[in-house]
Amino acid sequence: MNNATLVAVPAGGGTAVVGSVREDLARYLASGGDSALRHSPEAALAAIRAAELRGRGGAGFPVAAKIEAVRAADGPRVLVANGEEGEPASVKDRYLMRIRPHLVLEGMLLAGHLAGADRAVLYVSDAPSARSVRRALAERAAAIFDHGPKRQAPTEVEAFDHRQAPAERVAGVEIFDAEPGFVSGEETALVRAIDGGPAKPTAKPPRPFEQGVAGRPTLVLNVESLARMALLTRFRRSGLLVTLSGSGAPPVLTEVPHGVRLAELAARFGYDACRGFLAGGFSGGLLPPSAGGTPLTHEAMRAIGSTLGCGALVAIGHDDCPVAAAADVLAFFDRANAGQCGSCVKGTSAMAGVAEALRAGTAVAEQVDRLEQWAGRLRGRGACGTLDAACLTADSLLRHFPDEIRHHLAESCARCVRLPVGADTRFRVHPPEPEEG
Ligand code: SF4
Structure with missing residues (x-):
């Protein structure tokens, strides 16, 4: 069987997220990228709520409700982008990270800002995806270092400080090299793995939004959910x-x-x-x-x-x-x-x-x-x-x-x-x- 995946670009464009060429920062910004970061948190959350965006990892939980639950919990808080695509018949998450890393990063910045997180982790086992996102982070750091205020380039973690306006900071993201596997991306398994344990699920409650990474309230969102969030303030509808x-x-x-x-x-x-x-x-x-x-x-x-x-x-x-x-x-x-x-x-x-x-x-x-x-x-x-x-x-x-x-x-x-x-x-x-x- 021919197992090479074709990418079919839908007619009419609109919210289309598919393409075949890896998008660098210049190209991303030229097409309106990072515009979600210029909206107020209230406006961005209202757009997510109005679109009734649901998680794209599998469970289909309303994204706005997840964000609000973490936001309402006592800080400090953590954001985890779940890029561990354990479903053998799915390629969309790896595709997004490999080809549209800046869209995923914009979604992470936005979600982190909305939840008031000061730590952001991308959880991924696919090496080409991790490479592509690391390269995208370097592109963002270089853009700020070359054209922004004269200071040392921030470390990835420092740069995610939620007290800075999101559009002004580098997408500081820790990349966690996950163990591949069907259950590895389950949200309690992912929390356990980031905390140094085996990537195996735990009983619920507590759920990660109550007690997640390092015992903190943790917002876990699939990478397609994050990409959709970034696009919603631009297009108001979601595919x-x-x-x-x-x-x-x-x-x-x-x-x-x-x-x-x-x-x-x-x-x-x-x-x-x-x-x-x-x-x-x-x-x-x-x-x-x-x-x-x-x-x-x-x-x-x-x-x-x-x-x-x-x-x-x-x-x-x-x-x-x-x-x-x-x-x-x-x-x-x-x-x-x-x-x-x-x-x-x-x-x-x-x-x-x-x-x-x-x-x-x-x-x-x-x-x-x-x-x-x-x-x-x-x-x-x-x-x-x-x-x-x-x-x-x-x-x-x-x-x-x-x-x-x-x-x-x-x-x-x-x-x-x-x-x-x-x-x-x-x-x-x-x-x-x-x-x-
Ligand atoms: S955590 Fe329990 S239900 Fe889930 S895969 Fe493991 S053994 Fe099965």
Whole structure:
């Protein structure tokens, strides 16, 4: 399969954040960059609230409410930009950091200012992304050092002092080299890692906005959420970055308006003839072809029992099989879970075992019954969302693909026999390589 991700620039521009050339500071400022930093905090927050911006990391929590919660807590406060894109089918965050680092930095400056943070951390494991943001920080430091007041260039951390007007300071950002992994970017795992512990989730409460990095109130925002915040004061509306991949066509990263229908998007990029989708990366379960009329919004996806998540969609093509897709995703969760919660460790392993038996044509009806019971009973019993995502994968397979289940119980599936095994092999998408500007 051709795994090079195409970047599709939407017609009409507008809030388009996509492009193929890495944007340096001069280019960024020439196109109106950093203008969000000239607004009052009240105006910027009002724009975020009016746009009903929701987090783009997966949970979809309202961004303005998160900012207000941290702002209301006693300081000192911390901002963490979450650039750890652990969803194998998503590339948008790495793309933004590699190609539009100044947009991410502007969002960080703005968010830090709104929350009253005096420490800012970018949490990222992707080395090219970290390099690109470090280079962007150096460009900002050089701009101030060369043209600003004659003083020593500030250190990155000093420069994030929230008492300075945001437009006048360098985007001082600590870059934390994160451990890659599916649970590493979960917000309590990230707090734990920055504080020197393992990148594994902890029980909630407390949530990071109450007690996060070094015990301080911490605002954790995904890098796309930050980029969107920076653009909102300019455009007043917000799009959605979508990674679309799967069998049949090359992966594509594009920006769509909220509410575009799944089938319309799939048809635009050659994914229309398929047997279903994995939604929300691996977190939203399987969708049947009949879900094609669903608008891509948090509410509509939730209404059909799925999630928009990080906006990644994987098409299950006609040569593919929903049972094999579910088996690969459950096996991935079985490997990727943090090994902390008994229900998750045993539950994902047991569900993965039944799905694998179905794929191999060796499962019996009693196993399918047990799979159904686990998918219902184990929900909400893990410290993070991994176990729930595994339950949703199993439950959606059983609900939407009963004919395929019957077929796999009766005989071995010719498609499954031909398919390679492993979610990493079949569904992992690689970010586009930036051209130098
Ligand atoms: S639910 Fe699973 S992945 Fe999440 S913390 Fe518990 S064991 Fe780890």
